[in-house]
Amino acid sequence: MHVVVPFAATDPKTRLESVLSPTERAAFARAMLADVLCSIVEAGREPTVVATAAIDPAELDLPTHVLESVSVAVDDRPLTDAVNARLPSKTDSGDNDGDTDDAVAVVMADLALATTDALADLFAAGGEVAITPGRGGGTNALVVRHPGFRVDYHGASYLDHRKIAEEVGASLETIDSFRLATDIDEPDDLVEVLVHGDERTRALATLRDFGFELERRDGRVGVARRGADDSTRER
Amino acid sequence: MHVVVPFAATDPKTRLESVLSPTERAAFARAMLADVLCSIVEAGREPTVVATAAIDPAELDLPTHVLESVSVAVDDRPLTDAVNARLPSKTDSGDNDGDTDDAVAVVMADLALATTDALADLFAAGGEVAITPGRGGGTNALVVRHPGFRVDYHGASYLDHRKIAEEVGASLETIDSFRLATDIDEPDDLVEVLVHGDERTRALATLRDFGFELERRDGRVGVARRGADDSTRER
Known part of the structure; x- marks a missing residue:
């Protein structure tokens, strides 16, 4: 399983601008990213940060074993495009029966309450698509095993992702987790x-x-x- | 296990007054109560509604098998007092070693997303006290098996309940559920x-x-x- 962590490297967390300066927002966003990366690695996975601009993971103050498990890819496309480019495709598995070993998990970088246990439950979820809804209709994390599924993060993405899964014939599981439902935006x-x-x-x-x-x-x-x-x- | 569902029968859901009339708030509160009662009964329990004023469960439009499993107690004391009067006490079990068969669950009536599965997981939780936090530091549901534990719903009740459990030496489990963490207030x-x-x-x-x-x-x-x-x- 590949685990992708999208990260807005430039001017992150703008909805916190009433309480945090730009420098503070950048520091807080990186702190949450570091926490999420640690939890992913403790859950046995090697995350790839997909950042909108170059970041140096060595600056995230990660423990050595976590730092060694993290890679960074720079992709300045919009979130939806950057994620879709990394989801399982039919050519990955050589068939189109909806079953592929190339599962991809997408975990948002602002899930400050994400624990190793909560993420391990997500990674172990059944379903060709497993979704963790966020508050307000968002999608905070998902696991994609079906090569036909694509994300669309605009709007009520949780409902859209359910619909897309149905359209491509992917079985769906929804993960019920307060910790993973809590993204830190406001x-x-x-x-x-x-x-x-x-x-x-x-x-x-x-x-x-x-x-x-x-x-x-x-x-x-x-x-x-x-x-x-x-x-x-x-x- | 006794399951208690506190319910404000008079002028409920005042924080929804900007979008719902008093009559609508009363109807919506009763709709959520009915849903919660159904989920509790489907999870195999017989709930007692502890209402601040008399209510007629026959007016909740419940299926017959649910209606037959529901009882109502009127208690106009503040929430904390009304709940504490129904928690396990040392005299219930005749001992004070912290172990009692008289477990009491307290489930708020505004958990509109509560499913049978989520409640069954709560009822099956280990720990002499099991807590489902709500957003904003609240306590949306709990199971109490320890005769020394008492609730205090004022303020950050989740943190207070953790502290109280520690003070009385009760083992604690926190239930991670978005569905149970989502109370409908605003x-x-x-x-x-x-x-x-x-x-x-x-x-x-x-x-x-x-x-x-x-x-x-x-x-x-x-x-x-x-x-x-x-x-x-x-x-």
């Missing part, structure tokens, strides 16, 4: 990292370095950021 | 019902009756409501 999502992030992860450490902490108010939970002047700015 | 949550709701569920049917539909815009997905004048109101 300020409210930072709560999930602070609540559920493993203490060893770079994403949690990075947010804490930036001064983020949980704040309990009105019976609900949000994030607050402690600034250099030691005052706390709510959001 | 307008944006309606997207999840429209994307992932089982076609047979009352919650999905109710939203569609109200005119809600998915709307794809700007590469993301929201909900729109088609009004009586056949115009579509975005939100």
